[in-house]
Amino acid sequence: MRSKSGFAPYLALITAVFQIVLSQGAEWGQRAFRQPLDPWAYALLLAGPLMIVVHRKYPIPTALVAFAAVYLFIWGGYPYGGIFISPIVMLFWLVSRRHRPTAWILAGVSLALFIVYAWSTHQPQRGLFHDLAVSSFILLTMVAAELARIAGERRAQQQRAAEEESRRQASEERLTMARELHDVLAHNISLIHVQASTALHLMDDHPEQARTALATIKTASKEVLGEMRSVLNVLRDGAPRSPTAGLDRLAELVERSGLEVELTREGSRPLPPAVERAAYRIVQESLTNAGRYAPGSPVAVRLEYGPRELVVRVSDTGATRPAVLAGSGGGNGIPGMRERAAALGGTLVAGPSGTGFQVEARLPLPEETTS
Template identity: 35%
Template sequence: MTAPGESKRGPVVQDWVLAFVVGVIQVAGGRGANLSQTGVHSLDVFGYVLLLVGPMALPLRRPYPLPVLLVTITSCAVYLLRGYGYGPIFVSLVIAFLTAAIVGSRWWTYPLAPIGYLALVWPLPTMIGHPADPRLAFGMIAWLGVLVAIAEGIRQRKAALVARRQRAEAARRDEEAQRERRASEERLAIARELHDVLAHSLSLINVQSSVALELFDKKPEQAESALAAIKSASKDALAEVHTLLHAIRSGSPTPVAPDEPAVDAERTPESTTDRRDSERTQDNSVVAEAPPRPAAPRSPAPSIEDLDALLQRARAAGLTVDTRVIGTAHKLPSVVDVAAARIIQESLTNVVRHAPGAPAAVTVRYAADSVEITIDNARSPGTQSKSGPGGGNGILGMRERAHALGGQLIAGPRPSGGFRVVARLPSQVGAQEEAR
């Protein structure tokens, strides 16, 4: 990697080398041109100094382009007015002009071309007794036009390169922002899934464990039922966590399609074979194989097609839930179906947590282009509903799910007491949402 000092030193060395080469060309070529012309003043010490003024100023052409150009023009004008004749003294002037036109302002540089022509070629030299060859006068006009065209072409190419770099930098920043946005969306999706998977099951386990502790001595039969419900809920929660982790590791969409059959971990030799094949290196050498582990169980994702199965866990926890379906039920996209089921589960979890003993009602209304889910619960029969720990993310997660699909969710207390959650989700989603 080049150090900053070395990167700055490179152009400086190049400028001094260029100045030396131009100085040699102007001194040697100027002497030859002076000797080959008639009627000109012979080169003296002052003439050689003028030939070296322009090259000596060239190393400063990058930081001071316009002053260097003025110095070279002045040295050329004095050289011609002294009668030393035409020669390669214009080399340093051409280099200084191109540098000033590319690095500096064109509005200060380009007007100097016709001014220099008038002062150095025609008519000023003719007026003071140094007439120029007509062919040289017309040829200089053409060369000045070519010089300005070259300067403008280089300037435009430089501007295009700068614009291209700026576009590439903007595209890179935009790509980084897109990656950060996608990563943030993935983190939020994983957080929602973890909350939906764990909060529902753990809330039911908490309720059932409280019931089991209260009835353990007085009514052991009912306590046994509560413990059985805890076992079932914890088993289902563990299976769902394994399913979620499997989806995250494999990079597949988090929710499993509702019609996907459950996979028995003991009957999937293909997964063991695929895992062993993936442990081979690129040169086809087989590395040491770890003992095969059973694949993570993959249970079907929740669905509102079978409300009784969806509400089985909540009812097993002692929650009374009535259901009602309005309209003609039809197949929903998997992401909509899973989101609706998660909203129902989270709403019932909140009922168990904050209004224990209160009955709940779930209403699913099918329309042509949407499905509406309403979850109502009455006031808790106790003297005071449990508030639970603050800072919950249940309603926020449900609202994010609905908004991500282009729907909406409203949650709040009912005027007659209790709580209501209403979610309206579209029946059709785009390919991008379906792939999530």
């Protein structure tokens, strides 16, 4: 895209051509009462376009020179017409580049000088109509310049708002990716740790059970690599933005957890992708916590599909053997689950329940439509 400063020479060339051609046409039409063009007149016709070239660097001095050239051209008796193009360009640029007072002062001075010139030199067109016509032309030029400024500022504001929204969405996407990575890593690494500890404990006395634990580790490590790849793919252009996991994979999740899990569903209905992903991650994190802090405990996972909300309830009855990872971790699992629920307008309550622990999330759902 060509910069504005790079466009100035082309605009100056176009302005010069139009000023000369229009002035030559005006010379023929006004030959009865205006002076013919001479070298001095052509020099004045080129002064304004030359100022356009360097106007961006010296806005006020170049505008003064361009208007001075117009005043000398008119007071020299040369024909009206093309000479006014340069000052119009200058007025638009002054207004759009935060030099509005200078633009209005030059417009007022020009109006006064043109009226004084017409009356002091007894021009045949002088009179009330001439004064109103000059005033209207200058006023309309300034109004058009102000409207162009307002439109430009509005476009710039919309662009800034769009950029800010883009930055906000990027920030939210990074937060979502971080949460996804946390859930994927926390669940699978905890599972791998627990199964590795189990395998080491059973290696000598119960090698077949140790083999099962090692097979679970292999599956979990493959799963974590696949899910991390799915999450990180959102960084690539054109990558799908669909959830990396859904409730259709709950049975697989339960099987890999190595826990005694009872999975029940009450009702069924289509779910928005965001709700399905959040529900899956909440169950995943809850199973991770159960494996870490309540090993040996049976876990109940219940999904209740209501007309207005999905209830996800995960509960255990307490540990039956020492917890392998009870002293590990940063404790971000429950806050992360609460953030997921809150992001969808839902709630999550987690706390002791009898001798065990229970997590209950309520995620709002859109009203079902019947066809």
